[in-house]
Amino acid sequence: MKYMATYDLMETMRNTNQWLGATAKTMASYPAVAMVPHPAIKWLEAWGEVTERSFERMVAKPDWGIHSFTCEDGKDHLVTVETELEQPFGDLIHFKVLGRDPKPRRVLLVAPMSGHYATLLRSTVTSLLPDCEIYVTDWHNARDIPVSEGKFDIEDYTLYLVDFLRHLGPDTHVIAVCQPAPLTLAATAYLAQEDPTAQPRSLTLIGGPIDPDATPTDVTDFGRRVTMGQLEGTMIQRVGYKYKGVGRLVYPGLLQLASFISMNAETHSTAFTDQILRVARGEAADHDKHNRFYDEYLAVMDMPAEFYLSTVERIFKGREIAENRFVVDGVPVDIGAITSVAVKTVEGSKDDISAPGQCVAALDLCTGLPAEKKASHLEEGAGHYGIFAGRSWRNNIRPLVLEFIDANAGAPRVISETGQKADSKAANKPAGKPTKKSAA
Missing domain, CATH: 3.40.50.1820 (Alpha/Beta hydrolase fold, catalytic domain)
Known part of the structure; x- marks a missing residue:
């Protein structure tokens, strides 16, 4: 049961960050706030837009888009x-x-x-x-x-x-x-x-x-370093009550995404910082290079535990x-x-x-x-x-x-x-x- 609670906690954190992004974006675009001529307002709106979009994409299956x-x-x-x-x-x-x-x-x-x-x-x-x-x-x-x-x-x-x-x-x-x-x-x-x-x-x-x-690579080295017991104890969780697979043992997509990002943390951090600045300057677009890549990269799915292990x-x-x-x-x-x-x-x-x-x-x-x-x-x-x-x-x-x-x-x-x-x-x-x- 504790693993189900952990699964729901991760989803709660994701949902909260999406909400924070949406709130920041809305607050910064409020007409009364627009009267304050300070660049921090623009930065806050840009941060909110990028944050909301990023955390929203984590639970949405992308469309093929081949029409x-x-x-x-x-x-x-x-x-x-x-x-x-x-x-x-x-x-x-x-x-x-x-x-x-x-x-x-x-x-x-x-x-x-x-x-x-x-x-x-x-x-x-x-x-x-x-x-x-x-x-x-x-x-x-x-x-x-x-x-x-x-x-x-x-x-x-x-x-x-x-x-x-x-x-x-x-x-x-x-x-x-x-x-x-x-x-x-x-x-x-x-x-x-x-x-x-x-x-x-x-x-x-x-x-x-x-x-x-x-x-050998970092991926194979990791597989050699950890035991199966460690993997099962730290990576595997039960799906929460929000989804049809409630109770199923999985390697959660959000946990996988954290692993993906940690492999190149500096590169991803720079990419999001640059995107926030582009949004603040009005240089970003809905389907620009950053969004095209991260809309797909951030969309993750849970993997059956037995398949992963x-x-x-x-x-x-x-x-x-x-x-x-x-x-x-x-x-x-x-x-x-x-x-x-x-x-x-x-x-x-x-x-x-x-x-x-x-x-x-x-x-x-x-x-x-x-x-x-x-x-x-x-x-x-x-x-x-x-x-x-x-x-x-x-x-x-x-x-x-x-x-x-x-x-x-x-x-x-x-x-x-x-x-x-x-x-x-x-x-x-x-x-x-x-x-x-x-x-x-």
Whole structure:
């Protein structure tokens, strides 16, 4: 019960700060106060505006904001977000472009369940939408999931991916971003063993901790320093009475956000100070660079406790994926069973979350995969966010990923007369020659 009280206390603090910001903004804009010609009034109003907006965003799920785009025919086409497969902890959604014939590239974008909503990949989706049929894993906020729905750990996450891939069919190309990279690799290996005809055509892993010990970071060091008992005692709380998931054990989003900010506290402090000054000078706008970034960054979701704890214990501490010892629902998963799915890894040279070396370790685990089906790319000068949503992604990485998808698309897999999925002669093309930034 004390953890439920702690959860409600954090929400109370957030709500209070939002109220303080709104009060300061309202008071400073009151006509009588406007008669006082003092710059502190403007500063107070600016502080209130930035504070209210920041704390308000922490409990609101951002909208995808992808309403239309111009297609090759020169016309603007509407985009709708449709739910393809609905599950208690996450849905498979499809970005359908109305009036456009389906694109041959069918891409499943696996979003992380690491504190932020899938909308964190908005710019990634936007950049791929003109050339692909885009499907995304849209994970739910654990605070809104009733306890009656049961647990959700990394094995359940993996089985969700298996279900999504079976639903989409074998002519799918998967792009996993950050945290889900090792579990997406495991899901592909699981299908290779249990349902080979449902395997995707290609798998692109972007900045994921396949082998966290390959290149230690602050994240991996933290995982090594603390015990599971310490994590469970300090990080896990019960959802309060305000939400549908009351009583569910979670790693609260507000607590995660505090951890995110503490990693670069000085940078964030400077960013908010500068924004307050810009608002005071009348130079800020509703959708300026600061607001676009922090509206997404501050929007956090609660993570199921069992998912968070099993990730730390089995992926980081136990290195079950790195040592090819992962078990899903009682089935030992052998990553070496992947023999036909092309695998590409993408890393950023300045990534301080999943440092270079952690993700490319996946290629060594794919012992059954021919060399021509493996590829890797190291983006010089790119940080963690940049390799899937920044300029590096748009200008360099995205074209390479699309080229990799096309090189390994092969002939469509068809359904035989007996009802079994049969694979036409699969393409076995190299994923491009190595360059200074890319090595196969």
